Amino acid sequence: MTWRIVRLVVQYGLVLFAAAALNFALPRLAPGDVTDYLIPPEQAGAITAEQRERILARYGLDEPLPVQFREYLAGLVRGDLLISARYSRPVTDIVLERLPWTLLLVGTSTLLAVAVGTAAGFRSAWKRGRATDVSTMSTFMLIDSMPPFFVGLLLILVFSVHLGWFPIFGAVPTLPTEGVELVVEVARRLILPALSLTAAMLGTIYLVARPALVSELREDYVLMAQAKGLTKRQVRRHAERNALLPVTTMALINLGTVVGGATVIETVFSYPGLGRLLYESVLARDYPVLQGTFFVLAVTVLAANFVADLLYPLLDPRVRRPFASP
Amino acid sequence: MTTQETAPQTVEPRRPPRRERTTGGVLGSAGAAILVMLFAAAAAAPALTRYGPQERAGLPNRRPSAEHLLGTNDVGHDLFAQLVFGARVSLTIGLLAALFALAVGLTVALLAGYLGGTVDAALMRAVDLTLAFPFIPLVLVVAAFLGRGLFMTVFVIGAVIWAQPARVLRSQVLKVLKYEHVQAAQAMGASTLRILAVHILPRTAPLAAAQFVRSANVAIMIEASLSFLGLGDPQRISWGSMLFFANAHNAIVTEAWRWWIVPPGLALTATVVGFAFVGYSFEEWGDRRLTGGSGSVRRRRWAAEHAARGPAAPADPQVVLDIRDLHVHYDTPDGAVRAVDGISLTVGRGRLVGLVGESGCGKTTLAMALPGLIPHPGAIVGGTVVLDGHQLTAMRPGEVGRLRGRVVSLVPQSAMNALNPAYTVRRQIAEAAALTREPDDAAARADELIELVGLSAAKATAYPHELSGGMKQRVVIAMAIANEPALVVADEPLTGLDVLTQARIVRLLLELQERLDVAILLVSHDLPLVGQVVDDLLVMYAGRIVEDGPAKEVVADPRHPYTRQLLKARPQLRGADRDIAPIPGLPPDLRRPPTGCRFHPRCAEAFDDCQRVDPDEYEAKPGHCSACLLERP
Numbered sequence: 001m002t003w004r005i006v007r008l009v010v011q012y013g014l015v016l017f018a019a020a021a022l023n024f025a026l027p028r029l030a031p032g033d034v035t036d037y038l039i040p041p042e043q044a045g046a047i048t049a050e051q052r053e054r055i056l057a058r059y060g061l062d063e064p065l066p067v068q069f070r071e072y073l074a075g076l077v078r079g080d081l082l083i084s085a086r087y088s089r090p091v092t093d094i095v096l097e098r099l100p101w102t103l104l105l106v107g108t109s110t111l112l113a114v115a116v117g118t119a120a121g122f123r124s125a126w127k128r129g130r131a132t133d134v135s136t137m138s139t140f141m142l143i144d145s146m147p148p149f150f151v152g153l154l155l156i157l158v159f160s161v162h163l164g165w166f167p168i169f170g171a172v173p174t175l176p177t178e179g180v181e182l183v184v185e186v187a188r189r190l191i192l193p194a195l196s197l198t199a200a201m202l203g204t205i206y207l208v209a210r211p212a213l214v215s216e217l218r219e220d221y222v223l224m225a226q227a228k229g230l231t232k233r234q235v236r237r238h239a240e241r242n243a244l245l246p247v248t249t250m251a252l253i254n255l256g257t258v259v260g261g262a263t264v265i266e267t268v269f270s271y272p273g274l275g276r277l278l279y280e281s282v283l284a285r286d287y288p289v290l291q292g293t294f295f296v297l298a299v300t301v302l303a304a305n306f307v308a309d310l311l312y313p314l315l316d317p318r319v320r321r322p323f324a325s326p
Numbered sequence: 327m328t329t330q331e332t333a334p335q336t337v338e339p340r341r342p343p344r345r346e347r348t349t350g351g352v353l354g355s356a357g358a359a360i361l362v363m364l365f366a367a368a369a370a371a372p373a374l375t376r377y378g379p380q381e382r383a384g385l386p387n388r389r390p391s392a393e394h395l396l397g398t399n400d401v402g403h404d405l406f407a408q409l410v411f412g413a414r415v416s417l418t419i420g421l422l423a424a425l426f427a428l429a430v431g432l433t434v435a436l437l438a439g440y441l442g443g444t445v446d447a448a449l450m451r452a453v454d455l456t457l458a459f460p461f462i463p464l465v466l467v468v469a470a471f472l473g474r475g476l477f478m479t480v481f482v483i484g485a486v487i488w489a490q491p492a493r494v495l496r497s498q499v500l501k502v503l504k505y506e507h508v509q510a511a512q513a514m515g516a517s518t519l520r521i522l523a524v525h526i527l528p529r530t531a532p533l534a535a536a537q538f539v540r541s542a543n544v545a546i547m548i549e550a551s552l553s554f555l556g557l558g559d560p561q562r563i564s565w566g567s568m569l570f571f572a573n574a575h576n577a578i579v580t581e582a583w584r585w586w587i588v589p590p591g592l593a594l595t596a597t598v599v600g601f602a603f604v605g606y607s608f609e610e611w612g613d614r615r616l617t618g619g620s621g622s623v624r625r626r627r628w629a630a631e632h633a634a635r636g637p638a639a640p641a642d643p644q645v646v647l648d649i650r651d652l653h654v655h656y657d658t659p660d661g662a663v664r665a666v667d668g669i670s671l672t673v674g675r676g677r678l679v680g681l682v683g684e685s686g687c688g689k690t691t692l693a694m695a696l697p698g699l700i701p702h703p704g705a706i707v708g709g710t711v712v713l714d715g716h717q718l719t720a721m722r723p724g725e726v727g728r729l730r731g732r733v734v735s736l737v738p739q740s741a742m743n744a745l746n747p748a749y750t751v752r753r754q755i756a757e758a759a760a761l762t763r764e765p766d767d768a769a770a771r772a773d774e775l776i777e778l779v780g781l782s783a784a785k786a787t788a789y790p791h792e793l794s795g796g797m798k799q800r801v802v803i804a805m806a807i808a809n810e811p812a813l814v815v816a817d818e819p820l821t822g823l824d825v826l827t828q829a830r831i832v833r834l835l836l837e838l839q840e841r842l843d844v845a846i847l848l849v850s851h852d853l854p855l856v857g858q859v860v861d862d863l864l865v866m867y868a869g870r871i872v873e874d875g876p877a878k879e880v881v882a883d884p885r886h887p888y889t890r891q892l893l894k895a896r897p898q899l900r901g902a903d904r905d906i907a908p909i910p911g912l913p914p915d916l917r918r919p920p921t922g923c924r925f926h927p928r929c930a931e932a933f934d935d936c937q938r939v940d941p942d943e944y945e946a947k948p949g950h951c952s953a954c955l956l957e958r959p
Contacts, residue, residue, distance in 0.1 A: 015455045022464075026471040138353065141606070145598035147547060149554050149569065150591035157578055157587075224744040227697050228758040228805045229731020241748050253457045260462025264551045268573070278463055279555055282470050294467045297460050305458045317789040318747055 005310065012306045019298045023291050024072050028065075076295070082288035086281070091292035095274065099296065102273035106255070106262050108190060109197035114251050117202045121209025121247075122240055128214055137210070144203020148261045152196035152268040159192060166192050169270045193269040200261040201254055208250040213243040245316055252308040256301045354607025360600030368413035377404040379411040379563040387582070396585040399568075400575050408563045409589050415564035416546050416597055419480055423545035426484030428538045431491030432530075436522070438492075439499030450496065453489045461486035462551055469557050476559045479552065483545045490544075491537035495530055502529045532611045539605035543598050550594055565590035643715075646812040646845045647673040647696070652709035654691050654700060661917045665691035665704065667869030673813065673862075676843045678836065680860035680877060682853040682892065686913045688869040690739060693817045693849045697736045698726035714812040731761050735806040737816040741799045745790035751776070751801050752786040758808040775804040780834060796827035803834065810842055817849045832859050853892040857881040865889045868914050868924035871943070875950030885952035887931045923955065931956065 056062045063071070075082075082091050120140065124133045143151075160168040166188050167173075173185045216222065216239040225235045263275030270276065274293050281289040313320035367374065380403060388398040396405035434453070438446040465482050472478055502508055508525045516524075552558050553566025554573070572578075572586040642648070654666035665688040673679050683689050694700050696711065698718065711718040714733050718726060730736075738744050745754060752772045759775070760768035776786055779800040790798060799819060806814050816835065820828045836859060839846050850856045856877075857863060863880040865873040865888065873886040884890045891909040911928040914920055920927055926936035935955055944957040 011451055011455065015459070019459075023467075026467065029472070134352070141353075141602050142595070142599055145543075145602055146595045147550050147554070147566075147591065147598075149551065150587075150594065153569070153573065153578060153583075153587055153591065157583055161579055220738055220740050220743040221746040223699065223738050224736075224802065224805070225746070226699055226727075227730060227736035227738060228808070229727070229729075229735070229761045230757065231727075234757065238746050238749075242746065253454065256458045256460040257462075259460040260548075260551070263462055263466065264554060267555060275463075278466060282466060282555070282557060287470075290467060290470060294463050297463050301458060301460045302455075305455075316748070318791050 008306060008309050012302055016299065016302060019295060020073065020076055023295055024069055026291070027287060082292065084286055084289045086284050086286040086289065091288050094289060095277070095292050095296045098272055098274045098277045099300070101271060102259070102262055102266070102275060104190065105193055105197060105266070105271060105273055106258055108194045109201065110251060110255070110258060112194065112198045113201040113205050114247070116198070117205025118209045118244070118247050121206040122213050122243065124210045125213035125217065140203045140206040143199050144207070146199065148196055148200035149264045149268050151199045152193065152265050155192045155196055156268070168192070170272060193265050193271050196265050196268070197258065197261050201258055204254055205247065205251060209243065209247050212246040213239060216243045248315060252305055255304055259297055259301055351607060353603040357600045357603025357607070360596055361604060364413055364417065364597055364600065367410055368417050371410040371414060374410050375404065375407040377407040379403065379408045390585050396589055397582070399571060399586065405568070405585055405589070408568050409565070409593060412563060412565040412568060412590060412593065415562050416549065416594070419476065419483070419549045420542035420546040422480045423483040423487065424538050424542035426480065427488040427541040427545070428491055428534060430484070430488035431537065432495055432534060434488070434492040435495035435499050438496045439503060450493070453493050456486070456489035457493070459486070462548060465548060465552060466555065466557060469552060474557055474559050476562065479549060479559060483548050487541050487544050491534070491541060494533055494537055498530050498533050499526055502526050532608050536605045536608035539601045539608060543601045543605070546594070546597060565594050644675050645672050646675050646714045647847070648712040650710045652695070652711060653707045654695050654704055655707045656704040658703065658917070663916045664869050664919065665916055666695065667919070668709070669871050671864055671871060671874065673845050673847060675812065676839065676845055677862060678839050678846045678848065678860045679862045679864065680856040681847055681849045681864045681866060682851065682856055683866035684851055684909070684913050687866050688916065689849050689866050690817055692866070693736065693815045693847070696813070696815050697730045697734050698723065699736065731758060731811065732809050733811050734813045734815065735811045737802050737806045737814065737819050739817045740822065741802040741819065742795055742822060744802050745798055747790050750787050750789055751793070755801065755804050755808060758805040762809045771808065775808055779804045795823055796830065799823065799831055800834065803838070807838060807842060807844060811844065813845045813847065815847045815849065818851070819848070820850060820852065820855065828855070853889070865892065868919050869916055870924065870953065872925065872954070873952045875947070879947065879950050885946040885950065885957055886954045887929050888925050
């Protein structure tokens with residue numbers, strides 16, 4: 001058990017290190033001068049050699065690369081992610097302001113997609129080969145095939161532009177609001193982006209849940225559960241309990257993809273999360289923010305997967321107690 | 327195949343096999359049709375429109391007209407031209423990135439599968455973590471720094487999506503490497519390259535094709551997302567960038583959404599649907615487990631029409647199982663498999679009865695019929711089964727379900743897998759006991775049963791993976807007797823156990839039979855072993871009972887040639903006769919059983935009549951019958 005945890009820490013540590021190294025390498029590999037990526041774009045190219053030296057010195061860029069890398073890593077550990085070129089504020093502050101909105105959006109959508117996708121996938125598995133199965137499967141594959149931003153645009157078109165039910169801009173009302181009213185307003189602004197993102201991952205969950213249960217249903221323990229006289233519902237629970245394992249794994253592995261989807265969805269809905277920040281900083285050529293946002297997104301997704309890897313044994317006794325002697 | 331050689335006589339003409347329509351087949355053809363249209367449009371783009379995608383073709387912001395089928399955008403580009411040429415971008419990027427991802431994925435899969443051990447573990451962990459990584463932000467960041475050309479996009483997308491094919495293909499490679507004939511080829515020194523070319527690649531091809539298509543889809547989606555964020559290749563207009571410009575100019579709040587947003591959105595959807603459908607059909611082709619039904623409507627109706635509802639037989643309280651002329655068929659595209667073809671038998675209360683025969687003779691089907699668990703697409707099509715006074719064949723499935731566990735229970739084949747890996751032993755036994763008890767009593771009963779089947783009390787909280795084969799078998803038996811049914815059907819309960827454990831399980835069954843007064847139908851292929859312990863023996867061949875009688879007599883003086891062969895087909899540890907005499911040939915194809923006596927093609931003692939006359943059961947001695955013409959009075 002302890003070994004498992006040590007192994008996990010090392011593995012996730014390595015990936016995190018790779019992400020950090022990539023972040024370090026990109027501006028240095030990219031065409032042009034490093035200083036171009038540190039100052040507002042309109043000033044780039046218009047600075048004197050002396051100013052350039054000063055910028056390099058300020059960021060420690062005149063040091064040899066290994067020293068720069070060490071300083072860079074030390075900065076990451078302190079939570080120091082450079083200064084935004086556009087806002088002249090620490091990137092860490094900007095990113096942390098936006099993070100909760102992405103968590104809210106991604107969390108809501110994941111829960112929704114797992115609930116609906118699993119229920120539908122299990123239903124299809126019980127009715128496999130019949131008309132309901134084929135039609136459910138085609139529907140989910142169709143939803144899965146729609147680009148998330150297209151779904152978002154269609155939802156805006158129908159529910160905001162034509163029906164006028166939901167506002168389409170931001171996450172909170174522009175006028176100051178408080179208490180219950182604030183909650184309601186936040187929820188109203190969350191519904192459409194959350195639905196779009198749910199649609200983006202529904203198919204994935206469904207297409208894992210269905211075959212997972214189909215293959216469980218072929219297991220002998222399901223036959224035994226029937227043979228010992230359990231009711232249909234009890235037998236169902238036996239099989240579904242085990243089919244949930246691959247679904248859970250998939251939902252977590254998929255988190256990285258969902259965060260990618262959130263980037264696009266947040267842009268469509270002007271939702272003030274990290275994805276939107278990523279997009280804004282690409283447009284504004286605010287490279288420090290771009291890199292900081294990417295790094296925080298990577299850390300968040302990896303952290304969620306790490307926690308899930310730690311908790312997984314609670315779901316599967318074969319992992320929890322692998323060495324117990326018979 | 328073999329059976330047609332052994333049974334060349336007048337067999338019913340073979341019906342042409344009905345082609346089964348599978349979900350994958352339907353979806354695959356639909357997907358292929360979509361893709362053909364798209365590729366055609368992409369190839370013929372210059373012929374379909376007079377304008378280039380980035381040519382000022384007319385006035386800006388025009389509505390659709392004969393001149394501009396989808397109108398123009400804010401700078402006067404023809405939207406129809408952009409749509410048609412956009413297909414080229416999506417398809418090019420999709421196919422190139424997928425090729426790249428598949429090449430990397432297959433290499434990783436082969437390395438992991440072949441080298442195994444630490445390399446495999448490390449590679450697979452890398453795959454998992456790559457899969458979990460937020461790759462759209464990664465692509466975004468890389469694109470922002472390194473530029474946005476077509477090949478850069480392809481390279482970056484390919485570099486982040488190889489993990490899924492690697493994961494899927496690796497498990498397929500492992501599966502193929504485990505096949506016996508592949509292991510044999512390896513053992514005989516076939517070169518790695520040969521094994522790869524002859525065994526692995528052909529069997530990996532369907533899944534590789536499926537993964538290629540999937541990767542193309544993912545790549546198309548990523549490209550569309552990138553372009554939609556304004557980070558696509560600026561030299562080319564793709565569907566994603568059409569939507570970027572549409573969104574940037576608020577087409578959504580004007581009427582322009584109809585020709586500026588919906589067409590590229592639908593085009594993307596159609597492309598991805600096309601690829602997804604084709605991919606699913608490849609997957610189904612590669613993995614047959616996804617097909618197969620839970621029982622289609624047609625088959626249900628077939629079963630219902632054929633369900634026998636004969637009159638109730640007079641109930642004899644001393645008989646727990648009374649089967650009369652039972653027929654169980656499996657409805658397959660090649661005709662009905664008559665797995666049980668006219669069987670009659672009785673089992674007395676508290677008796678231990680052995681049912682023996684080779685694999686494929688229908689004994690498992692018979693065993694499964696008693697608790698009403700014949701697997702799809704099988705059904706009872708004739709005869710009656712009376713179980714402890716309940717006429718099974720006149721009951722609805724739900725009613726039969728209520729007999730399970732209470733009146734009849736089953737110890738299924740391969741007890742190794744008959745326990746749910748997620749629950750403890752006590753919980754699984756208590757669940758069975760709770761059929762007739764309150765939850766608290768059920769838990770107590772479970773502990774009692776654990777002791778009764780000879781397990782230590784400490785095993786109550788164990789999970790199945792912590793038990794040995796013999797222990798699992800005991801747990802399964804405990805579940806079967808939890809509610810003291812009148813009849814326990816034990817299907818091959820001794821298979822897969824070592825000789826000592828076999829002996830212990832046999833002793834346990836004998837003990838339980840005596841203490842609980844339960845009748846046991848012991849199904850086995852091992853006549854010499856079973857013959858020593860049971861009271862009565864039934865020998866089954868090709869869906870029929872060929873000999874039955876008291877076990878001692880059948881073993882000492884077998885009256886059917888098949889029984890004699892079965893007795894010889896096992897090595898003797900003691901005694902002079904140490905020769906093993908396997909029975910020549912295979913059991914017949916139960917779709918087209920031989921005429922006359924079903925055993926005659928394999929029988930050393932067959933004579934002319936055997937081909938023509940279907941033997942009845944003849945009473946060789948009182949209570950000892952044989953369906954052999956040699957015993958004809």
